[in-house]
Amino acid sequence: MSEDPFEDIEKMLSTLFGAQVAGDAVAALRSSGIDPTQLAQMSGVDMSRITPVQLLAVQEQMQRMMKDGQEGPVNWTMGRDLALQGARRGGDPAITASDAEATRQALRVADLWLDAATDFMPAPGEREAWSRTEWVERTLPVWQDVCSPVADAATATLATVLESQIGSLPASDQESGAAARQVGALTQVMRSMAGTAFGLQVGHAVGELAGQAVAATDVGLPLTREPGTALVSANVKAFADGLEIDVEQVRMFLAVREAAAARLYAHVPWLRGQLLGAVEAYAREIGIDAGAIEDAVAQVDPSDPEAIRSALESGVFSPQQTPAQAGALERLETLLALVEGWVEVVTSHAAAPHLPHVVPLREMVRRRRIQGGPAEKVFARLIGLEFRPRRVREAARLWELLGAEVGEGERDAFWRHPDVMPTASELADPEDFLTMRRAAQDMDAEVDADLASLLDGTLGYAGSARDADENRPEEPDD
Structure with missing residues (x-):
């Protein structure tokens, strides 16, 4: 036994789930303020060789510890702690009075410039400068909304398959209850750990993104529940590093992008619901290979942690995209491309008369997206979604052509209802959109x-x- 109970917990989790998840879990536990003496009942257990009896003894403690503050299948408390750690890892400078005023001024001026580029009115709400920590705090509730449907579907399917193992036990084992208790204990531990692992994964991804996101709408989605606009001051300065462009111009350009996206979401009431609805539709159709799970679980010996870990790492629990998901995924990708394309075009038109470096700044944002920026990594990790830069470029081309041919008012009128929005097939040929x-x-x-x-x-x-x-x-008459 180590003098530090957390080290023993990390050894056990490492045996079950590998070093990465174990390290993340223990880091979150340490930062959450849990009293290590709560783990004292594990004394005497060799964490590297857990027997079925020891697994049963540890299960209750692990369940209570890992589900502390958890509602539903995902441990968002630990995810939040890990996200905050990630946000602060590279330093998180406090917002100074001058930074706050410069950001507010940039966002106010951005609204004035946008009045000449779109009929949408400025978004209500505050104009703010955020630290990286504030970005996590303010956006995590929406990340939970986005990721919860996927987490619910995946963990529910996993739990159902595991629990079915109890019903498949021989009658003699069920009567004795011994084997059922072992399978039940394994099910509870793995179900709890699946929710914890997903929460940690979300936290790790959001923490990474907090170190790079420059605004509240950096990934295309509206990541706050309240209207308003915000820039992450430290990340705006980091974005400007290495560019031969004054940081004030960079801030103004990013402020116009943020204000444009905020206007769109504030004045297109169906857009947020359609995006989140597409995520939910995608999640409802998540397919997990139940046969592969059953085969894997049937071969797992509860007394052999290495077998459990191997099953988890084999990929059998990973969501498999089904044909039914194709429609939801296409709608989601198309909407995100149309949002990003519109923001790009409107930002360029609004800023061009005022900023001499609009073209290189626009290309820098495009390059960041094409190279696989933070948004793509987060979506790919959490819900299997990857942006298609070609579609974003085509969406921008379509909005550019519409503005030139019918004017900005008719261009923006396409956002009035989802039924008149350009479709995925129409994005393939933006030049012929109006003709068709x-x-x-x-x-x-x-x-x-x-x-x-x-x-x-x-x-x-x-x-x-x-x-x-x-x-x-x-x-x-006759």
């Missing part, structure tokens, strides 16, 4: 005219027949 739409409208008009004519003819015939009946002389 007008042709479809003309065809619809012709069909409506033909239908109206047909109905008029039918009604006219019915009226003529009725008039003829009314004017026909009465036949004499």
